[in-house]
Amino acid sequence: NAGVTQTPKFRILKIGQSMTLQCTQDMNHNYMYWYRQDPGMGLKLIYYSVGAGITDKGEVPNGYNVSRSTTEDFPLRLELAAPSQTSVYFCASQRLREAGELFFGEGSRLTVL
Amino acid sequence: QQQVKQSPQSLIVQKGGISIINCAYENTAFDYFPWYQQFPGKGPALLIAIRPDVSEKKEGRFTISFNKSAKQFSLHIMDSQPGDSATYFCASSQGGSEKLVFGKGTKLTVNP
Numbered sequence: 001n002a003g004v005t006q007t008p009k010f011r012i013l014k015i016g017q018s019m020t021l022q023c024t025q026d027m028n029h030n031y032m033y034w035y036r037q038d039p040g041m042g043l044k045l046i047y048y049s050v051g052a053g054i055t056d057k058g059e060v061p062n063g064y065n066v067s068r069s070t071t072e073d074f075p076l077r078l079e080l081a082a083p084s085q086t087s088v089y090f091c092a093s094q095r096l097r098e099a100g101e102l103f104f105g106e107g108s109r110l111t112v113l
Numbered sequence: 114q115q116q117v118k119q120s121p122q123s124l125i126v127q128k129g130g131i132s133i134i135n136c137a138y139e140n141t142a143f144d145y146f147p148w149y150q151q152f153p154g155k156g157p158a159l160l161i162a163i164r165p166d167v168s169e170k171k172e173g174r175f176t177i178s179f180n181k182s183a184k185q186f187s188l189h190i191m192d193s194q195p196g197d198s199a200t201y202f203c204a205s206s207q208g209g210s211e212k213l214v215f216g217k218g219t220k221l222t223v224n225p
Contacts, residue, residue: 040217
């Protein structure tokens with residue numbers, strides 16, 4: 001049971017480039033989330049999804065897009081990368097909406113130069 | 114944006130000592146208070162959680178103390194071990210976890 005898998009683990013982008021961070025979970029969870037973690041700033045919610053075909057914005061969605069075509073996958077798209085998007089990105093999933101345990105992936109470290 | 118204020122930012126404790134991390138929240142409607150533990154290079158993992166109908170919850174060496182009137186809750190780690198060295202995040206939410214608000218984290222170092 002792999003849990004939540006994120007790829008790539010590390011990536012360096014140039015300003016203006018685009019890329020997709022992949023996230024897949026094998027726990028059949030309906031709820032999936034993307035967070036970014038910056039030093040000393042905690043975790044900020046970027047986007048979330050309550051099921052296939054349904055996504056919504058979190059606290060810091062600007063510069064990002066998501067899609068949810070299957071229960072398992074929840075990719076995060078960065079368009080026109082900016083230095084402010086340098087961060088560690090975490091995908092998470094959850095079985096129940098009501099304050100259940102979040103299962104996190106190991107993170108994707110992105111640097112924009 | 115509702116905030117959860119966490120302190121201290123960093124904490125150094127000797128092996129066998131007690132580690133205490135505090136959090137304060139603003140929204141009186143919050144009804145779920147988890148603590149997450151994160152080791153370097155890993156994602157956060159749920160450590161322990163409490164709801165406001167109890168004032169304390171204990172799981173092994175980890176205890177959450179909850180003070181509803183003061184809108185504060187804290188994590189106590191008894192008999193702290195070097196393996197407890199990690200970053201700890203408190204969080205709060207009302208209803209679903211899409212509304213989960215995280216504190217800024219506390220880096221705990223337990224010296225042998």
